[in-house]
Amino acid sequence: VVVAIAHSTATYEEARKAFKEGASHITHCFNAMPAIHHREPGLVTAALEDDNVSVQAIVDGIHLHPGIIRLMHKVKGADRMVLTTDALQAMGVGDGNYLFGGHHVVVKDGVARLKDGTLASSTTTMNKSLRLSVEFGISLCDSVKMASKTPASILSLNNTGEIKLNYDADLVLLDDKYNVIQTFIKGKQYFK
Numbered sequence: 001v002v003v004a005i006a007h008s009t010a011t012y013e014e015a016r017k018a019f020k021e022g023a024s025h026i027t028h029c030f031n032a033m034p035a036i037h038h039r040e041p042g043l044v045t046a047a048l049e050d051d052n053v054s055v056q057a058i059v060d061g062i063h064l065h066p067g068i069i070r071l072m073h074k075v076k077g078a079d080r081m082v083l084t085t086d087a088l089q090a091m092g093v094g095d096g097n098y099l100f101g102g103h104h105v106v107v108k109d110g111v112a113r114l115k116d117g118t119l120a121s122s123t124t125t126m127n128k129s130l131r132l133s134v135e136f137g138i139s140l141c142d143s144v145k146m147a148s149k150t151p152a153s154i155l156s157l158n159n160t161g162e163i164k165l166n167y168d169a170d171l172v173l174l175d176d177k178y179n180v181i182q183t184f185i186k187g188k189q190y191f192k
Contacts, residue, residue: 002024002025002154002156003018003022003024004023004025004056005023005025005026005027005043006032007028007031007032007033008032008033008043009033009034010042010043010046011040011043012040012041012042012043012045012046015042015047016046016050019047019052019053023053024052024053024054024154025053025054025055025154026043026044026053026054026055027056028056028057028058028063028084028086029044029047029055029057029072030063030068031058031063031064031119048072048075048076049075051080053080054076054080054082054150055072056082056083056084057069057072057083057084058084058086058129059084059085059124059129059132059133060085060086060122060123060129060132061124061132062119063122066135066136066137069133069136069138070136070137070138073138077142078141078143078146078150079145079153080150081150082146082147082150082154083130083143083147084129085122085124085125085126085128085129086121086122087121087122087124087125088100088105088112088120088121088123090105090107090112090123091122091123091124091125092123095107095108095109095110100120103120105120110124111123126147126172127172127174127178127180129147130143130144130147130178131177133146133147148162149161168185168187169184169187170184170186171183171184
């Protein structure tokens with residue numbers, strides 16, 4: 001079990017206490033939590049300064065500014081930062097009005113919002129998150145690691161997240177524009 005903190009208004013002190021008690025991951029870092037303030041550093045600062053805490057970033061070009069993504073990477077490195085899509089059911093279905101979990105969601109220009117304008121998850125895919133991470137200045141090697149090995153390690157998943165002998169052959173092959181061209185699960189091709 002990985003204890004994670006998400007969408008929280010926890011203070012710096014409360015976050016430090018939570019980390020001491022076993023919380024070790026921040027879901028959707030910077031989103032739905034107070035911004036860093038020089039007198040009230042909050043949850044984000046506590047997470048970024050603690051080497052035992054990993055952070056997750058929604059890399060969709062909307063939720064986080066590229067500078068914040070680079071800062072997170074600079075502070076945490078590829079071993080403690082995870083790329084995530086936060087994608088909801090509207091991923092890949094295009095613009096329109098949807099009902100998800102009892103919430104009316106409007107997708108316009110690929111951005112999902114509640115009727116009040118609040119971001120409602122994301123419509124991005126992992127290959128797009130990977131591409132954006134690289135475009136934002138993070139190396140391809142680190143970006144791939146943050147989408148594969150690092151989340152597997154954080155979740156203590158054995159035999160996955162890397163290409164190694166006796167590991168699951170769960171692979172996604174991309175072209176030079178980050179389009180998915182093939183997928184394999186445990187070595188069996190599922191998409192071409």
